[in-house]
Structures are given as C-alpha cells and as structure tokens.
Amino acid sequence: MKTMTILGSTGSIGTQALEVAAKHNIKVKALAANSDVEKLAAQAKELLPERVCIYREDKKAELEKLLSGTGIKISTGMEGLKEIARMDGVDIMLNSVVGMVGLVPTLTAIEKGTDIALANKETLVAGGELVIKAAAEKGVKIYPVDSEHSAIFQCLQGNEGNKLKGIILTASGGPFFGKTKSDLEGVTVEQALNHPNWSMGRKITIDSATLMNKGLEFIEAMWLFKLRPEQIEIVVHRQSVVHSAVEYEDNSVIAQLGVPDMKIPIQYALLYPERVECDVKKLSLTDYGKLTFEKPDYDTFDCLRACIKAVTIGGNLPAAVNGANEEAVAAFLDGRIDFLDIGRIVMSVCDSTPRKEIKCVEDVLEADRLAREEARRLALAMKN
Numbered sequence: 001m002k003t004m005t006i007l008g009s010t011g012s013i014g015t016q017a018l019e020v021a022a023k024h025n026i027k028v029k030a031l032a033a034n035s036d037v038e039k040l041a042a043q044a045k046e047l048l049p050e051r052v053c054i055y056r057e058d059k060k061a062e063l064e065k066l067l068s069g070t071g072i073k074i075s076t077g078m079e080g081l082k083e084i085a086r087m088d089g090v091d092i093m094l095n096s097v098v099g100m101v102g103l104v105p106t107l108t109a110i111e112k113g114t115d116i117a118l119a120n121k122e123t124l125v126a127g128g129e130l131v132i133k134a135a136a137e138k139g140v141k142i143y144p145v146d147s148e149h150s151a152i153f154q155c156l157q158g159n160e161g162n163k164l165k166g167i168i169l170t171a172s173g174g175p176f177f178g179k180t181k182s183d184l185e186g187v188t189v190e191q192a193l194n195h196p197n198w199s200m201g202r203k204i205t206i207d208s209a210t211l212m213n214k215g216l217e218f219i220e221a222m223w224l225f226k227l228r229p230e231q232i233e234i235v236v237h238r239q240s241v242v243h244s245a246v247e248y249e250d251n252s253v254i255a256q257l258g259v260p261d262m263k264i265p266i267q268y269a270l271l272y273p274e275r276v277e278c279d280v281k282k283l284s285l286t287d288y289g290k291l292t293f294e295k296p297d298y299d300t301f302d303c304l305r306a307c308i309k310a311v312t313i314g315g316n317l318p319a320a321v322n323g324a325n326e327e328a329v330a331a332f333l334d335g336r337i338d339f340l341d342i343g344r345i346v347m348s349v350c351d352s353t354p355r356k357e358i359k360c361v362e363d364v365l366e367a368d369r370l371a372r373e374e375a376r377r378l379a380l381a382m383k384n
C-alpha cells in the first residue's frame, strides 16, 4: 500500500488530496495544519495517522483533548512539521501548506530522501535553487501539483531527450481581467475573492486577482523545468481549460486540457505515472464552444511585473517579493490596505531590496524576514 503524509491537510488542496487518497487506498501516516484544530482532529479520528502537527502551540491542548485515547502523537511548530517530513516509510509527502513556511519541511523531506508532491509554490519561489539542487543530489522526485506545472509535466512525458523550446503558461486573468488601475481603486475583499473558475484558499485567490499567482508560477516553472525567463510566455485564457502547454524545437505545441478541477493534478502527482479513474467531470469542448487567448496586462498588474523583474535579477529578490506579498495579502484580507496597495508594496520591496546571493536556507529566511519588515512598514504607512 502506498503511504503519504500531508502538510496543510485542512486546506483546499489538503482536503481534496484526502479524497484522492481514500479513493485510491493510500495510507495517510501524518497530517498537519496551522490552527484549525476541529477539522484536523476530525481527519485524524477518521484516518488514525501515526502523527499530527498543529503549528500553533496555543492550540495543542485543545487538540490533545479532542484526540485523547487515540494514541496519535501530537507535535507543534516548525519542529512538528520537520518531524513529519523526517518520518520513516513514507512514499510521498504532499506539501500543501500556504506560504514560504513550507520551505524548511520541504528541504527536510528531501534530506530524508522522501519524494514530494508540491502544491506549495512559495517554497520554490523563495528557495528554488536550494530545493532543486538538494533534490537532484538526493535523487528525490518533486511532482508538481499546481495545475499549470502539472500540465507542463504531463506534456513532457514521453519526450525525454527532446529539447524544450519554451512553455506557454496560461492564466485565467482572475476576477479583474480587463480592468484598469482606476477601475480597481477601492475594490473589496469579497470582489477580489470571486475567482471566475477555481475555488481555492484565500491567499492564492487574492494572488490570482493581483496576478501575483502568475508571477509566482513563472518563477516556479523556471525552477521545475530549468527555463530562462524568455522561454516562458504568459497567455490569458479565461476558461481555464488549457492548463498550459510546451513547445518543442519543431514548433510543435503540446497542451494538457481538462475541466478546472484540482483533483486531476493532485491525483497525477500522487499516483504518477498511473492514469486511473478520477472523480472529475468529463471535459466537453463543445459545451465550451470557444476557447480564447489574450495577452496579459503588465501595466495594471504590478505584482506580475515585480515577479519577473525579481527573478531576472535573481539571488534574494524572488524570496523578497514573495515575503512582501504574503504580508501585503494578509493586510488586504484584514482590511488594513487597499487592493492596489498589494502591488505597490510588492513592487516597492522589489525596487528597494539590494541583490544578495542565496547560499543556504538561512539566506532565504533572512531575505524573507527583511522583506516582511519593509512590507509591514509600508502597509502601516498606507493604512486605510
């Protein structure tokens, strides 16, 4: 029986992954969440994993009470996540936490030699060089869960040895496609959370609205598929049916299509290379009738420009823009800043951060810390 652990089991990806695991008889050996004790306890009571981690120490007592008598080991904080990442006898660890807090557990799992299904894109944005190098050294496989990267990975199958010319990274355009900056003055949290095609966690949904998500995915693709910036074309495709495409030397373009449902990429990552029945709607192209493709608006969406600028400069800059964005999104969701302030903060941190080499994980954590500090200062100055 295949075995797995899940970091972020209570979230949008985590809960869908549990459904995939149940359908395909994958034994779940550990679960982790940040603060949602009730959901985590319910999952643990049903699945009886060896271990659970609740990141927030102040929630431990409540979890202990809910799981008393089960014999499940309970831990907290980063040490708890690392304990899960180091567990013996695990075939694959799904990292579906939100934010760059996922970086250290990813590196720990790689050190242990455990393959990773990676949804947590912030990990590769902040520490891509370290992660990819460590995985190659340890012979650890990283299976992309992000729909676009799964699409690219699927299009690469059977073409090993053929040189990749580039990729087409599709973007839905989010809820504000076609809007100008003046249209976006004062948009609400509710409007920004209204993604046209995907139901996801709050942070990534805001990232889709600012197009930061596409910027993060641009960087994620560079690391996963060893691409240079000029090899990636971002195309707005409003229907989210073509999940991305690859282009070969002969100008042949191969795309992966499907209804917008994360169960397909989650299942492909967990069961690779098997393709078996998946609980998603069958794609009917005639129901869609028309698929559209347009250029992104780099002027309106500052975050997208900032990410491409950051990865072109390299070093600590991707970690800095990511850290700044995590702070800015939290401030927007809290009602402390306006929607357009997210882009202002991310771009300002990108412009003001001096480039430094990343040599070790501490360098990434320091870049993240400094960027968050600056982002918080800017958010305070912009405070509504």
Ligand SMILES: NC(=O)C1=CN([C@@H]2O[C@H](COP(=O)(O)OP(=O)(O)OC[C@H]3O[C@@H](n4cnc5c(N)ncnc54)[C@H](OP(=O)(O)O)[C@@H]3O)[C@@H](O)[C@H]2O)C=CC1
Pocket (backbone or CB within 6 Å): 007, 008, 009, 010, 011, 012, 013, 014, 032, 033, 034, 035, 036, 037, 055, 081, 096, 097, 098, 099, 101, 119, 120, 121, 122, 145, 146, 147, 198, 199, 200, 201, 202, 203, 204, 262
């Ligand atoms: N949702 C989607 O369709 C897609 C998501 N992704 C990426 O996958 C990741 C997860 O996204 P999504 O599922 O939408 O996010 P959610 O907000 O729905 O879920 C986040 C999960 O991470 C947990 N978590 C957060 N911080 C910690 C922590 N410090 N320690 C342990 N667990 C933590 C949360 O726990 P708690 O519930 O207790 O807060 C929750 O289980 C993100 O990086 C996102 O960009 C990529 C492609 C598609």
Ligand SMILES: CC(=O)[C@@H](O)[C@H](O)COP(=O)(O)O
Pocket (backbone or CB within 6 Å): 146, 147, 148, 170, 171, 172, 173, 174, 198, 204, 207, 208, 209, 213, 214, 262
């Ligand atoms: C489902 C998924 O992979 C998300 O990252 C999705 O891509 C968000 O859509 P857009 O960022 O293209 O709006």
Ligand SMILES: [Mn+2]
Pocket (backbone or CB within 6 Å): 146, 147, 148, 149, 217
């Ligand atoms: Mn995606």
